[in-house]
Amino acid sequence: MGITKLADLIRQDAHVAVSHKDISDYTGKVIALDTSVVMNQFRTATPSQSPLSGLFFRTLTFLEHGIKPVFVFDGKPPVEKTPVLEKRAAAAGWRSANCTGAASTQTKDCLQLLKLLGVPVIQAPGDAEALCAWLVRQGTVDAVASEDMDTLPFGANILIRQLNAKKESEVVEYSLTKLLEKLQISHVEFVDLCILLGCDYCDKIAGLGPKRALTLIQKHRTIENVVLHINRKTHPVPLFWKYKEARKIFLDAPQTVAPELTWAEPDEEALVKLLFNVKEARVRRRMEKFRQTRESKREEREKETAAGGSRQTRMQDFFRVTRKREKPVDAADPLSSKRKKPKSK
Structure with a gap:
């Protein structure tokens, strides 16, 4: 896997x-x-x-x-x-x-x-x-x-x-x-490295360990060139090797449209019915704990705001639509980039 x-x-x-x-x-x-x-x-x-x-x-x-x-x-x-x-x-x-x-x-x-x-x-x-x-x-x-x-x-x-x-x-x-x-390779070269290591979409060259595979990609840059510089007797190349197909799977973008994402309040009654194999009391206790924890965190944010901390966020702000960003993610630190403020439901 x-x-x-x-x-x-x-x-x-x-x-x-x-x-x-x-x-x-x-x-x-x-x-x-x-x-x-x-x-x-x-x-x-x-x-x-x-x-x-x-x-x-x-x-x-x-x-x-x-x-x-x-x-x-x-x-x-x-x-x-x-x-x-x-x-x-x-x-x-x-x-x-x-x-x-x-x-x-x-x-x-x-x-x-x-x-x-x-x-x-x-x-x-x-x-x-x-x-x-x-x-x-x-x-x-x-x-x-x-x-x-x-x-x-x-x-x-x-x-x-x-x-x-x-x-x-x-x-x-x-x-x-x-x-x-750190590895000083491109994303395309990294995909070839992963294919050499072993992936779900094709066989791998036998006997080729991770360190050796990395060294070969860093030096020769493509699987095609790697194959030209290995000992075929100690590292036999698979017959009908579908490495090109595997490479295409990794590199081609899915044919779909970026969705709008919406979060909503859980439906406790419907959840109790669906989880019939779980004791009802346990489901309801967990839902109550969820509401209490959520309220507690809201109060913590209010105290931080009052003390000059971060902006207060109402709980209903959590359940809203998140739209695709207009600007690309900062490649150096994707999680630190600011998200475009979505519209409320």
Whole structure:
């Protein structure tokens, strides 16, 4: 899943691109999430329970911290991803891989849950991580939260990992701009590096480790040139290698339109009915805690304003439309750029 050993390579050769933060550092930020990654986390952690409950509790925690989540759903995967999907399906014991992008019953329930929570959802035309990265580049969102490192070759300026709302958890943030500067390669060259490391869309050259792959790209700049300068006996090139197709998938922008994003108040009664596998009292207690926490943070902002701090923000300002920025994100520090003030609902 993602790019093989990319995180290790970054820690060793480009640690300046990595920063460690707290979930509270993302207050006021619009964060795109790959929904399938989030759901797989819950399936792995609690296989005997429905992931809907985990999604319910985590989303409320995001909202309590003032984070504006945007959940992106997978569409039809590229045909090049079929072998990987089939391997995953076999490993999971599923009858077959979902290569059509058709939504399962559980996916439809997740979609309904998120709508009842009042957060925006987006259907990607293909892989969700590709659209998440594109939303960052368009200025529609501030960052992508995903455990999949392939969000970076797709072009996400800021990738957040471990944004799981646990108090003891440290959030890890990756800056694509700093990464490319440190490695002294372009984004296109970085995509070729990721293909050499191993991605979901084609095979890789056998026996080629991360350090060697990086050195080859830094010296020869393209996969075509790398192939000319390796020992084919020790590093055999895959037969019918579809690296060009993989490169195109990473570099081509999704064929869609940047959406307007709207947040609304959660519908508690409808949520109680949907989460019938969770005790009603537990759902209502969590909703009450959500309202109390939200009110407490509003009061804190009012005190800061009275003391000469930041501008007071009313709670209804949170639930509003966020439009695409007119100016591009500052490549050096995308999260520090000022968002165009959206119109109220």
